[in-house]
Amino acid sequence: MTSIFQQVALFQPWQNSLVSPHGVASVLGLLLPGADGNTHQQILTALSYENSSPDKKLGDLHRNLTKSSPGATVTIANGVFAQKGFEMKGPFLSAIERDYQCESRDLDFSDTASAVAAINGWISDRTDGNITSLVRPDMLDGPLTRLVVVNSIYFKGLWKSPFRPKDTKMGIFTGGDRTKHIVPMMSQLSLLKTGTASTPAGLLYTVIELPYQEDTLSMLIALPPEGTLLSAFLPHVGVATVQSWAGLLRLRSVQLSLPRFSVEAELDMKGPLLAMGVTDMFIKNKADFRHISSEPLYVSKVLQRAKMEVSEDGTKASVATASVLLSRSSPLLVTVNSPFLFLIQHNPTGTILFIGLINKP
Structure with a gap:
């Protein structure tokens, strides 16, 4: 899914950019159990899984990436927020919770300020405060919003060979x-x-x-x-x-x-996904999410916020690298x-x- 990064970079050629292809794949993957028909096929194609479901593979990868390690922190939060009154089906909720540790929650999007506060508070709690603001009121469509899919990732790593x-x-x-x-x-x-x-x-x-x-x-x-x-x-x-x-x-x-450097980006992935051929899920009369709800449903936003810090961190491990810094040849x-x-x-x-x-x- 590096192609989605290329789409983002084309829209902002002189700016710093940051995308998590795995995060976007996770969002599409967690929508997959709820999709059918052409909507399902478009998501499969974008994930490069033409004839099989990536649910188990993506779920296993998600668990491996978030394993605790003293040398790296990868914090991933996935959430599905639906308009109150839409009853999501049990098998779909079970699948996304099992494979992606994804939580679901009902919100009243007509109360935009409260909905924004609820989503941002949820993200902050699940990233240990590393990401405190994902959505703004102008990102939501008020009473027209039916479903918001959120992926948030925070990464911090210690160099094997640190900078002093x-x-x-x-x-x-x-x-x-x-x-x-x-x-x-x-x-x-x-x-x-x-x-x-x-x-x-x-x-x-x-x-x-x-x-x-x-x-x-x-x-x-x-x-x-x-x-x-x-x-x-x-x-x-x-x-x-x-x-x-x-x-x-x-x-x-x-x-x-x-x-x-540090780089932080908040992106609405709708444009890049449309460019990749994932179109039907955003269109009210074409989206087919019959396995999420018995009522018509379409995706309003796919939001991602990613954050990265690159610095000298890790100097406490510098003793282990001292003996390999010399070379007979010119560096x-x-x-x-x-x-x-x-x-x-x-x-x-x-x-x-x-x-x-x-x-x-």
Whole structure:
């Protein structure tokens, strides 16, 4: 589902972007048991499951990703909020609770302020206060709203090879609009996997992997040459491309400079999903959710808020890395001082938890 990120990035080419493909897949997956007909088929196609249901696979993956670990925190909350008076069917509620730990709740959307407060309070409680505001009153359609599907994800990871705060210096980052910004640049000399990849048009770009203490998770950074229009680079980045990077990366001594950054995004996924062919579920007279309710039902909003922090955190583990910082050969210099793509990957499955663009740290 990296294609949904490409759709989002096209709508905001000069902004920082952050999408959780796994989060969007989870939302579509939890709607699947309630869908039928063309609505069901469109969701299956978007999930790349033409002939089978992804419920069990997505449910198992969800549980694996949220396992407690001292080196990484992945907090995922899924919720379905329906207009009061719509009685949801038991088998559907049981399925989404079992596979996605998803909760359901009735709200009176005609009282917009109360509905917004209830949804935001629910999200805050289930993300330990990391995300406190997901929806605004202008995102809802008042008394016309029938169903709101919410996915919220918070990620915080500790580097396997941490950056030392004393090595962070101010440096110049040239944004996507060519504006120069003075930003804190973290720095480290370490053994990291890196390599050079190419687009079909021959554009070369650098890929570097930064592992977290939790070995199942890594950040991958793709850095095209400074001055490259990301619109010429993004269409190339799909699941197959990301999978191909593993064969290009080699462990070597790297002197890495990376901006400290945090990125937070709240997105209405309706536009990107429409562009991917998921249309019927948003149309009142076409949506087929007969397995959710006996009354006609359609999706009003699919909202996602994602948050990520990238900093020097993890320096308490620095003693373990001290002996591997020296190399007989000159280290490769990698300075991330222009727009770049990053993603967080669950290595055993290849699942992309987050994918984003930094145009300005």
